[in-house]
Structures are given as C-alpha cells and as structure tokens.
Amino acid sequence: MAEYFDADHASEIATLGRGFTARTQWPTWLLIVVIYGGWVAVLSNVHSGHLSPFAATPWLIVLCAWHMSLQHELLHGHPTRFAWLNMALGWPPLAVWFPYALYRESHMAHHRDEALTVPGIDPETNYVLPEQWARLPRWRRVFWHARKSFVGRVVIGPPMSVAGMLVGAARALRNGDWRHAPTWLTHVAAVALLLTWVQRYAGVPWWYYLAAITWPALGLAMVRSLYEHRAATHPKARIAINEAGLVMRLLYLNNNYHLVHHDLPGLPWFHLPRAYRMRRDDYRRKCGGFVIGGYASLFRRYAWRATDAPAHPFCDSAAR
Template sequence: MAEYFDSDHARDIAALGAHFAARTQWPTWLVIAAIYGGWFGVLAALHAGRLPLYAATPLLIVLCAWHMSLQHELIHGHPTRFAALNMALGWPPLAVWFPYALYRESHMAHHRDEALTVPGIDPETNYVQPERWSRLPRWQRVLWRARKSFFGRVLIGPPMAVAAMLAGAAGPCRAGDARHVRMWLAHAAAVAVLLAGVQRYAGVPWWFYLVAITWPALGLAMVRSLYEHRAAPAPKARIAINEAGVVMRLLYLNNNYHLVHHDLPGLPWFQLPLAYRLRRDDYRSKCGGFVIDGYAALLRRYAWRATDAPAHPFADGATQ
C-alpha cells in the first residue's frame, strides 16, 4: 500500500506517473537491454577471442549482480502491466542460485512492514530468534556474526543464503508438499542449459561460472541488504535510507532508498530519488535517523565488525 506524508505529497507522487519516462518505462527497458546485451556481448567477445577470461570475469560478475536488481524491479510491476511478461523478462537464471518464482513469492511476503526483521515471518530477515540463538553451536554463531560484517556478507553470505534456501525448500518436500517441484525442475533445467552454453560457446568452464562469477555476484548483490533493515520498535524505523553514490545507485536500481521503496513499492526505480528529494527531511525523520552515508561508509565502519547482534531483540517478534 502506498503511504504519503500529506495530500501534497500524494499529488506529487501521482504527478510522477504522467512523466514520459513513467508512461514508457524507457529507463527500465534500457537497463534490460544493457544487462542482457552486455551479458551476451561479453560471451560473444570470449567466443571470438577478443576478451580474455580474466577481463570478462569482473564484467560478468557486475552484470549478474545487476540482473538480480532488475529481477527485484520486475517483481514490482515494471516495465509492463502484464505480470507474465515481466516474469518472463526476469526468469533467465543468469546468477543461477535462486529460482525467480521463489524469490518473487518470498519478496512479496517481505513487504509486510509490521513484520519486518522478525525471524520466521520476514523471509529476508538477518536475525535469529533468541531461543534458537541460545541453542546454536559456537561455530554457527561465529558465522552469523561474520555475515553481519561487510566482508563476511560478501564472502560467506552467499553460501549461507543458498543453504538456508535449500533447507527451506527441502522441508515442504519431505512433508509431501509438491507445489514447488515443477518450479525447481524448470530452474534446474534452465541452469543446466545456461552452464552448458557458456562452456560450449564461450569456453567458460561451468564450475568457473558458478564459483568465480555467480558466487561473487551474489555477494556483491548482498552488500545492499547488509544493513537496510534493523530491529527497531517502530516498523518504519526498521528501514534504512542509504544516500549512495551514482554507481551503486545504478547497480542496485535505487533500492538504496529503501524506505521510499517500502512506502511506494509501485514507484519505478528511476523515480525513487525524486520522491526522496521531495520529502528528504520527512523520510529521514520517519526512519528514525536510520540514514547511511553511502556503501563506503558501511565498509569503513563494518568491514569486519557486525552491524548489530544476530539475535532478534523482541522476544515475541511483535511491534513494541
């Protein structure tokens, strides 16, 4: 549900929909073309011998991370009014690990602001229930704390996220719930075709694509969510605003303005900065001062130090 500060802000947001960019969604189409065109272009350059693998690798890492940002945008109803078409545009598993349909399902559940950060309710939480934390062995606690640091997020965040996803998928299957079986089979088949294709056509070994490209890409994508939510009493104070520079804003498609996105989830990525500037002081107040001065600031402050404790501070998981 869209949330406004007042009627003037509501009119301002409604007026954004009349802009040419909003009506045509050309910035999103441009990003789609850049990501898929760039990905195929890099593979074509590898195939032709015009680009060595060591130079192509960082390009593919960034393109795969950018593709994950695009998938998030497509989930929220862009660039068309047709959900099936938007789904098709985001379905190719360039970054391999997460089935797009599963990500879409879990992410929409994440947009219940009253349950943000609550373990067992928010599927994108970075916290553990206190009682579970007390039972975890020491090595798991070390991993959880490490994942809440910048470099820990990049290095061990991906395997922990993938392991949690697979564990979550295995539970319903063991209980006889086969709703997602077709989705997993389709995803596995698409990944197999993709890995075979990049190896046969571009000469990129399938294991190299997994380990040296998609793993770092997932780590890069996960930097955005390192500290975009915190366990605060007020739901809106749980959502950060990161005043990042233009490069990181483009990589994450302005999802660094995370409170604005949660308030106005239907607003396209290219209009989030304007919506924020229209009410900058109000947004900063609304999030309770949870404002971060760019991702470099996160790196300086939390390179090897946890942003906060992994155990969720609300025993009952409710708003206090």
C-alpha cells in the same frame, strides 16, 4: 499499498506517474537491453578470443549482480502492466542460484512492514529467534556474526543464503509440500542449459562460471541488504535510507532509498531519488535517523565487525 505523508505528497507522486518516462518506462527497457545485451556481448568476445575468461570475469560479475537488481524491479510491476511478461523478462537465471518465481513469492511476503525483521515471518530477515540463538553451536554463531559484517556478507553470505534456501526446499519436500517442485525442476533445467551454452559457446567452464562469477555476483548483490533493515520498535524505523553515490545507486537501481521503496513499492526505480528529495527531511525523521552515508561509510564502519547482534532483541514485542 502506497503510503503517503499527506495529500500533497500523494499529488506529487501522482505527477511523477503522468510523465513520458513513467508512461513508457523507457529507462527500464533500456536497462533490460543493456544487461542481457552486455552479458551476451561479453561472452561473445570470449568466444571470439578478444577477451579471456579471466578478463571477462569482472564484467560478468557486475552484470549478474545488476541482473538481480533488475529482477527485483520487474517483480514490482515494471515495465508493463502484465505480470506474466514482467516475470518472463526476469526469468533467465543469469546468476543461477535462486528460482525467480520463488524469489518473487518470498519478496512479496517481505513487504509486510509490520513484520519486518521478525524471524519466521519476514523471509529476508537477518535475525534469528533468541531461543534459536541459544541452541546454536559455537561455529554457527561465528558464521552468523561474520555474515553481519561487510566482508563476511560478501564472502560467507552467499553460501549461507543458498544453503538456507536448499535446506528449506528439502524440508518442504520431506513434509509433503510439493507445490514448488515444478518451479525447481524448471529452474534446474534452465541453469543446466545456460551453463552448457556458456561452456560450449564461450569456452567458460561451467564450474568457473559458478565459482568465479555467480558466487561473487551474489556477494556483491548482498552488500545492499547488509544493513537496510534493523530491529526497531516502530516498523518504519526498521528501514534504512542509504545516501549512496551514483555508481552504487545504479547497480542497486536506487533501492538504497529503501524506506521510499517500502512506502511506494509501485514507484519505478528511476523516480525513487526524486521522490526522496521531495521529502528528504520527512523520510529521515520517519526512519528514526536510520540514515547511512553511502556504502563506503558502511564498509569503513562494519568491514570486520557486525552491524548488530544476530539474535532479535525484542521479538516478543514485534509484530508476529
């Protein structure tokens, strides 16, 4: 549900929705064509010999990371009114690791702002319960601290996230919860077909695509979520505003204006910057000053050190 500052703000946002761009969603349709078309075009150039797999790698990394941003946009009800069609548009597993249907389910649970960052409730939290932290062996604590740094997020974040997902899936099956088994089977089959096509058509070995393309792509995508949430008493103060530059805004489809997205989850990506500019001072106050001056600033400050402690500082007082 959208959250407005006042009636005037609601009217301003409604005005955005009446324009040609919002009604046709042409920027999102263009994005779909560019991402899928670009992915096929790069691999076609590898197939024809115009690009080596090594030269194609940076392009494919960016396209796969961009595709994950597109998937996030599609699950929020764009570019059509039909959820099944939006799901179909985001379903191809270019980045391999996460079944799209499960990502959609967990991300919708994440949009409960009153429970943001709370371990066991927020599926996208970067924290653990204090009692869990106390029981962790030293080596796991090292990994948790590392994942909360910029470099660690890129390098260690992907394997930790994928391992956590697989452990969770295995635990569910062991406990007799087979609800997601069809989703996993379909996803594994789709990934197998994709990797087979990539290897046989473009000559990119399947293991290279996994290790050198999708792994870094997931790390690049995870930079956005390094410090977009923090533990704070007020739910809205837990959500960041990152005033990133144009390139990173485009890569993350303006989700760097994260508080705006949480307040107005149905607003398409191309209107988030304008919505932020309309009420910039209000949003900066609302997030309690949790404003970041771009991803370069984030790197300079947290390249090698953790943004904050992995153990949630006041979980008993947070919404549960």
